[in-house]
């Protein structure tokens with residue numbers, strides 16, 4: 553921590569590589585309808601065998617390579633990252649890497665007990681985001697696809713806060729006709745708590761969620777719904793390339809964010825790479841292909857060779873899928889599932 557940033561490697565649109573999302577598993581204990589619909593991810597679905605997952609040694613090595621190329625922000629995700637055994641051990645290894653300034657985790661919260669939250673905090677995890685899309689059990693259970701109720705996730709948010717994560721962020725995907733009513737519920741519930749709810753436009757990730765533009769609730773509408781009740785004031789981004797647009801309540805009750813990937817795409821500032829659980833490097837959330845880093849790693853490539861591979865891919869990067877979608881509509885087939893490449 554605290555050392556000078558590494559020299560940036562720029563892509564073809566002059567965007568530096570600054571953050572990486574590492575997927576720890578393609579498996580999940582939820583079947584959210586917008587991510588892993590249960591009709592597709594049923595009992596017969598073939599997830600990655602354990603031997604194909606990157607080991608902690610491999611993840612740490614790749615993280616060091618990313619940092620040497622300018623990354624200072626690492627987020628652990630999935631699938632559900634808390635399904636990965638011995639997670640605090642991995643967190644401790646990543647937190648120790650000089651240059652990792654921000655180490656975060658996104659989880660559905662189901663397994664985030666007070667003990668786990670404390671162990672992750674003690675291991676050096678900096679921030680936690682918990683996903684929660686509604687505050688009534690009927691809506692939430694239908695969205696998560698496995699009948700889990702809201703209380704368990706609220707308990708996870710409390711556990712995170714008690715373990716010292718501050719603020720806890722909450723992610724809520726908003727889908728038309730399904731949970732629009734949850735927008736004001738969630739905003740109201742987390743005002744005055746110090747936690748930050750981020751409302752996410754429903755995205756056309758992967759190829760299985762049956763996404764339709766009509767199902768998107770635009771960020772503008774989300775903000776209008778909240779502001780009609782509690783006036784909002786825009787807040788400047790905390791850092792360049794931040795995906796959430798931030799707002800604070802005019803009455804001082806805290807802050808919210810909106811992630812408007814569909815209606816206000818932010819590809820021009822996108823500095824993010826993704827590493828799938830089986831070690832593929834993706835340069836866009838909507839990618840159809842990634843570069844296999846696991847094979848060279850297991851064949852004995854040294855750090856310099858891996859570094860050249862990553863830098864080579866980044867330098868050729870021209871991804872701007874969300875801006876293209878806004879210009880000409882959804883255009884790409886065979887997009888890799890978000891649970892696989894890391895949400």
Ligand code: SAM
Pocket residue numbers: 580586587629630631632633658659660661681682683723724725752753754755756757761890891894895
């Ligand atoms: N399982 C963890 C969780 O749900 O927090 C981490 C992985 S999940 C893929 C990461 C984030 O992506 C979650 O907040 C989830 O709500 C969001 N997400 C999944 N599918 C989405 C979609 N179709 N549109 C927008 N956000 C989505």
Ligand code: SF4
Pocket residue numbers: 580581582583584587588630631632660683891
């Ligand atoms: Fe699992 Fe997260 Fe996808 Fe829901 S959004 S199915 S919790 S990976």
Ligand code: SF4
Pocket residue numbers: 818819820822823824835836837838871872873874875
């Ligand atoms: Fe980045 Fe791709 Fe999303 Fe654009 S669509 S912001 S390039 S991940």
